Amino acid sequence: YDAMKKKYLETNDKSVLVRKYGLCDSAYLNSVKNDLIKKVSEWKKFSPSAYYIYEEPSVTRYADALDLDFSISSLKVMRQWLKEQYITLKALNDQWGTNFTQWQDVVPDDSREARERGNYSSWADHRTFMEKCWADQFKFVQETVNEIDPGGLVQLSGTQAASSHNGYDYSRLNQYVGQMNPYNISNQLEYHHNFNPDLKISGQAGYGALGKGVLYDYYNHLFLKETGGSYVFWQVSCLNPDLTICQSGLDLKAGFDEILKRGIGKLISSYQPENDLKIAIHYSYPSIHGAWIVDGKIVLQSGNAGQTLKQFDRNRDGWVKILHEAGLGFDFISYSSIEKGNLISKGYKVLVLPMSLALSDKEVQQIKDFVNQGGILIADALAGVMDDNTKFRSKRARSDVFGIQARSYTREELITPVGETNLKIENASVLLNEKNNPEILSNKYGKGTAFLLNYFMDNYPEEQLTRNNESSLMKIRKLFDKENLKSGITLTTPDGDPSNGIEKYPFSENSGSTRLLGLLPGITGEDKDIRIHLNDTVHLYDIRNKKYLGYSNDFKIKVKSSVPEFFGLVKGTIDEIKVEAPTSINLGEKVFLNFKITGKGITNLKSVVRIDVFNPDGEALSYYSDNCEITNNSGAYNFSTARNDTPGLWKIRLTEVISGVGKELSVTIH
Secondary structure (H helix, E strand, C coil): CHHHHHHHHHHCCHHHCCCCCCCCCHHHHHHHHHHHHHHHHHHHHHCCCCEEEEECCCCCCCCCCCCCCCCHHHHHHHHHHHHHHHCCHHHHHHHHCCCCCCHHHCCCCCHHHHHHHCCCHHHHHHHHHHHHHHHHHHHHHHHHHHHHCCCCCEEEECCCCCCCCCCCCHHHHHHHCCEEECCCCCCHHHHHHHHCCCCEECEEEECCCCCHHHHHHHHHHHHCCCCCCEEEECHHHHECCCCCECHHHHHHHHHHHHHHHCCHHHHHHCCEECCCCCEEEEECHHHHHHHHHCCCCCCCCCCCCCHHHHHHHHHHHHHHHHHHHCCCCCEEEEHHHHHCCHHHHCCCCEEEECCCCECCHHHHHHHHHHHHCCCEEEEECCCCCECCCCCECCCCCCHHHHCECCCCCCHHHHCCCCCCCCCCECCCEEEEEECCEEEEEEEEECCEEEEEECCCCCCHHHHHHCCCCHHHHHHHHHHHHHCCCCCCEEEECCCCCECCCEEEEEEECCCCCEEEEEEEECCCCCCEEEEEEEEEEEEEEECCCCEEEEEEEEEEEEECCCCCEEEEEECCCCCEEEEECCCEECCCCEEEEEEEEECCCCCCCCEEEEEEEECCCCCECCCCCEEEEEECCEEEEEEECCCCCCCEEEEEEEEECCCCCEEEEEEEEC
C-alpha cells in the first residue's frame, strides 16, 4: 500500500492505484467465499452470537485519502453501474464535462485531475461507486454466511469515521451488518440504529477507565441504544502486573453488575428513544465528498489532510452536542431516505442541514415539499451549492425556500468557510445581524418556515468544553421557541432558567403507561440542583438508587458531575409483585414462576423483573438467574434444576427494576 501510494505521488499515474484485494475481482471474492464456507461450517454448531469477520477494515487504510480503485476489474463494473445511473453517454458527458465517444473508454478523474478541470463529478461518482462496492462486499459475506448458517450475523469491529475515501457510507453499509463493535468517533453512535434498527451494537469498555468514568461510559452507550453487550479493550487494562484485578477491572465489574445483575440494561433495551419534536439531522455522503475535494490532499503519511472535511466533522458534532444540550431528541436521516420521501412519510417536523453542501435534485424537491407542507428547515451556511456529484450548481438550490438571491459559488468560498459574505436577501427576514452581516434569516415558505444560519457549528464542541457555549445555545433555543417547539420534558435551574451541561435521553414504548428518562451530566463541571418539568403528572422513580420521588409534574433533584441519572415516569404506583410458584419440586424438574405487578392506577406496565436464585447454602446461582420482561404488568420465567443440585430450601428473589419493589419466596427441592 505504501509503495503504491509513493509511486502515485511521484508519477501522478492513476493506473497504479489498484487495490490488492479488488472488491470487484471474482477471484478474490471466490477465495473469500471458500474461506467463509470452511470456517463458518466449523463454528456453526456452537451457535455463535455473530461471526467476527472484520476488524478495522477500509477501502484504503483507516480514513486515509487515496483514489482507489483503478483496476481493470473495478472500472469494468463501474462502467456498467454508470450506464444504470446515466442511461446515455451524452448525459454522462454533460455531467462530467467530458467527450467520451464509447462506454469502454470511460475512466473517472482522480482528485488531481478533477481539480485541474474544475469539475469534480467523475471523481465523486468514483467515490460513490467504491462506497457501493464496499457495502456490496459486506452483503456478499452476509449472504455467504447465511447459506451455511441461516440467521448468522456478520460482525464488524473497529468501525472507521465516515470519510471521503474509506467507503464508510453507513446508510449503505449498515444494511448488511448484524453485529457491530463501533468506535465512538464522528458521531456514529448517534446514527447506526437509524440506518438499521435491528443492528446489535456492543458498547466499548475498558481503555483504563476508572471510577465515575466507567459508569459514565456504560450509560452513555446504553442511552444511545448500544444494548448488544460490551467489549472490553484490552484484557490487560483490567490487570495488575501480578495478574490480579486492578482498580479499573474492579470498577468495570461493578459497572457490569449494575447494568446486568440489576436488569437496567434489559430495561433500556425494551424501550425506544423518543424524538418527541420529530427532528431529523441530514446525513449526506455527497457533502462529505464535497467538503474533501475543495482542499483535501493525498499525502505520503497515512491520514486525511482535508481541512474543510475536518470542519465538516466538527460542525456535525457541534449540531449533535447543541441539540443534546438543549434537551432535544433527534434522528439522522440519510440522503437516500430523503430522496425516497421518508422525510414526509415518517412525520418529521424539523430538518437540520449541517454543512450540507451537496444535494441531489430529488433531495431538493423533497425538502421543498417538506417545508411547503409545514415543515421547519434549519440550515447553516452554503447548503445546496453543489449537486450530489459535487458539481457546482449554476444557481444555489432552495434559494427561494430561504428567501435569498440565487447565485453560483466557487471552490474558494467552500474552503474552511465561516459563512457567506455576499448574501443577498429577497424575501427573508433578518432575525440577527452580526457585524453588519445577516447571521440568522427566517423565511415563510408555504405552510412552513426555513431558517438560514449564516455561520457553522464547528466551534461549538470547543465552546461546550470551555463552558463558553451559552450564546450559541440560546440562539438555537430561540429558534425552537419561535416555532413553539417545546419538549415534554425540560430541565431548568431552581430559578427556572434553562439548565445547561446535561444531556437528556427520554424513552417510551407504544401504548404503555411508563416512560424512562436518562440524564448524563458533563464529565467536567460542578454538582448542582436542577428541576425536571413534565407535561404530565407522574410518579417518579429513581431507578439507580431505588427511590420513589413522589407524584408531580415538577421535581427537584441534585445531579453530580459525570454521574448518570435514570428515572421511571409512571402513571400509577408500583406497589407489589404477586407470584405464583410451586412450594416444592424434585431435582431435575422445572421451577415455573408467573408474576404480576400491582399498584394504584398502574396499567400496561412494561418493565423488567430481576430474578436471583440462591441454593440452600445461600450461594447466588447466576446460571439460574435472569432478567425477565414484563408486558401489561405480567411476566413468566422458568428454569430447570439439575439432578446433582443441592437439595433443600432454595430462595428466589424477584425485584421490579423501575421501583426496586421486591418479593422473596422459598421452594423446597427434594
